[in-house]
Amino acid sequence: xxxxxxxxxxxxxxxxxxxxxxxxxxxxxxxxxxxxxxxxxxxxxxxxxxxxxxxxxxxxxxxxxxxxxxxxxxxxxxxxxxxxxxxxxxxxxxxxxxxxxxxxxxxxxxxxxxxxxxxxxxxxxxxxxxxxxx
Numbered sequence: 001x002x003x004x005x006x007x008x009x010x011x012x013x014x015x016x017x018x019x020x021x022x023x024x025x026x027x028x029x030x031x032x033x034x035x036x037x038x039x040x041x042x043x044x045x046x047x048x049x050x051x052x053x054x055x056x057x058x059x060x061x062x063x064x065x066x067x068x069x070x071x072x073x074x075x076x077x078x079x080x081x082x083x084x085x086x087x088x089x090x091x092x093x094x095x096x097x098x099x100x101x102x103x104x105x106x107x108x109x110x111x112x113x114x115x116x117x118x119x120x121x122x123x124x125x126x127x128x129x130x131x132x133x134x
Contacts, residue, residue, distance in 0.1 A: 010107070011025050014103060017099065018096065021092070021095065021099060022092075023092070026051070026059060027059055027062075027063060028096060028100065029049050030049055030051075030056070030059055030060070030063065030069075031063075031068070031089060031093045031096070032093070033048045033049050034069065034083060034084060034085045034089070035085060035090065035093050039082035039083060039084035040082065040083050040084075041074055041077070041081070042056065042080065042081055043080065045060075045083055060083060063089070067086055067088050067089075068085065068089035069084065069089050070083075070084055070086050
């Protein structure tokens with residue numbers, strides 16, 4: 001319950017912080033994953049963002065309507081779509097990054113940089129061990 005409460009508090013704070021820029025925390029995660037390079041299939045994007053496929057699809061539809069991403073047919077899989085940032089999506093992402101870094105710095109102040117890094121490592125270990133349980 002403590003992990004869930006901390007996650008929800010952080011998620012709500014991030015949503016509030018990013019709201020003036022017109023994106024949610026979840027949408028920022030998608031834009032961030034797409035900013036790393038080439039187009040991704042929706043399946044790759046699900047894996048990279050650890051999102052639910054249905055939730056991700058709904059976000060992609062919204063981001064596409066806003067002109068921030070494009071979803072052309074996948075070049076080798078006729079059933080799939082590729083997902084990539086548009087120029088407008090890249091521009092918005094570039095505007096968000098300094099704000100996101102500021103939020104990250106604020107969160108590090110709460111814990112201190114050493115504890116923040118330790119928490120990041122511990123959460124990665126927890127995730128890996130939970131995945132192993134499957």
